[in-house]
Amino acid sequence: MQIKLLAEGGEMKPGPSLSQKLGPVGIPINQVIQKVNDATMEFKGMKVPVEIEINPSTKEFSIKVFSPPVSGLLKKELGLESGSGDQKKIKSANASIEQIISVAKSKQANLLDKTLKSAVKSVLGSCVSLGIPVESKTPQEIQEEVDKGKYDAEISQEKTKTSSEKRKALDEFFFKIKAEQEKMLKLKQEAAVKAAEEKTEEGKTEGKEEPKAKAPEAKTGAKTATKPTAKPAGKK
DSSP: EEEEEEEEOOOOOOHHHHHHHHGGGGGHHHHHHHHHHHHTTTGTTTTEEEEEETTTTTTTTEEEEOOOOHHHHHHHHHHHOOOOOOOTTTOOOOOOOHHHHHHHHHHGGGGOOOOHHHHHHHHHHHHHTTTOOBBBBBBHHHHHHHHHTTHHHHTTOOOOOHHHHHHHHHHHHHHHHHHHHHHHHHHHHHHHHHHHHHHHHHHHHHHHHHOOOOOOOOOOOOOOOOOOOOOOOOOO
C-alpha cells in the first residue's frame, strides 16, 4: 500500500485524509507524522513530496522523501517569497555559483542529470524563469561559462559557501539593479495614474450636454388679407 502526499517540511499535522487511509490498516498516525517531519526537517517552510510505503500484514511502513521543485529550493536558498513576475524586466536576486551548486546537490537525485555539472546547468535554466541573475550575469551566460569549464573547480569540490567578499559584491550589483527597477516601476505607476485621470476628465466632458439652440421665431412680415368692410347703402 502506497500513500503519496505533499507535506509541509518539518511541520506536517494530522488530517482526516491521512487518518482515513491509516486507520483501517492499524497504523498509528502520530508515528507516521513524526517520521515524516523528521525526514523533511531540512525543507522547513516548503512543500515536500512524500511517499509512505505500508505493509498491511506486518503494519510496518517506510518514508521516502523527494526534494521540492527547483524553483522552491532556489527561493529558499535566496530568501525569496516569490520569483519575478516579469523576468525580462524585473530581477529578484543575484545568486552566486556556490548557491546554484547547493541547489543542484539537493535536487540531483531527482533530476535526469548524471553529473553535478549537468545538474548545475538545469538549475540555471530555472533561474531564467524566476528572474535570477547569477554572478551578476544572465543565467544563459553562466551556462556557457559552465560549458567552457570556468566553474569546474567549484563544481568538482562541491562548493556551497559564498565568501563574504563575493556576497558583498553581488549585493552591491543587485542594489543598483533594484534601484533602477524601482525607478521604472514608479514612472510606470505615475503614467497609469495620469492616464486614469485623463480618462476620467474625458468622461466628464462627454457627460456635459451642450445647450440646445433656440428655434428661430416665425417671421410675421406677411400680412393677412382682410375683406373690405361693406359700406351702408346711401339714401336716394
